[in-house]
Amino acid sequence: MGIPSSGRPAEPRDRDSEGRARNARPRDGLGRPLPYGADGVPRQPEGVVRTPEQTVAEAQALLDEGKPFHAHEVFEDAWKSGPEAERALWRGLAQLAVGLTHAARGNVTGGARLLRRGAGAVEEWATASGQRHPYGMDLTGVVAWARGLAEAVGREPGTVDAAERAPRLRRAS
Structure with missing residues (x-):
């Protein structure tokens, strides 16, 4: 362990089984690190291969719980493990x-x-693919939600309630 410029010994870095840096600190519902030993929100396992339908359902449940950071990890798994033709969709989500x-x-x-x-990435994918409702999602509605929220956060001071402002990914039946 080296001595950083602070003069204190450096904390050992959290590493996964392949030696990649991984932060093992507990996190809150918005993914912010908490002190070691604190009670945090269970983290989403990384690298899980889900069907697109499972991805949408799990991400929506996390969004509804006010955990968009964790939903992002579910979408990230889909973009990394899914077909090349859909990667831009999942990355945009x-x-x-x-x-x-x-x-x-x-x-x-x-x-x-x-x-x-x-919103631009999802809209571009939908236009290029000709799909507005893949896996039951309403991409037009999701894009409108994102643009509306982007406009609103510019006008409204303070934080946004993630659960209250979560998008509806699927089309209304």
Whole structure:
């Protein structure tokens, strides 16, 4: 262990079984690190391969619980493990979840930027693929939600209630 410029010994870095850096600190519902030993929200396991329908259902449940950071991890798994033709869709949805996370943490500038970027990515994918309702999702509605929230966070001071402002991913039946 080296001595950083602070003069105190560096904390050992959390590593996974392959030696990659992984932060094992507990996290709150918005993904913010908590002190070691604190009670946190269970983290989403990484690298899980789900069907697209399972991805949508699990992400929606997390969004409804006010856990957009965790929903982003579910979308990220889909973008990394899914077919190449759908990666831009899942990456755009992950950006929307991160945008909501930032807005809920009070970072309205970053949140609005990610919401707009994700909306653009989802809309571009829908246009290129010709699909507006893959896996029962309402991409037109999701894009409208993201753009509306991006506009609102620019006008409304403070943080956003992530559960209250969560998108509805699926079309109304």
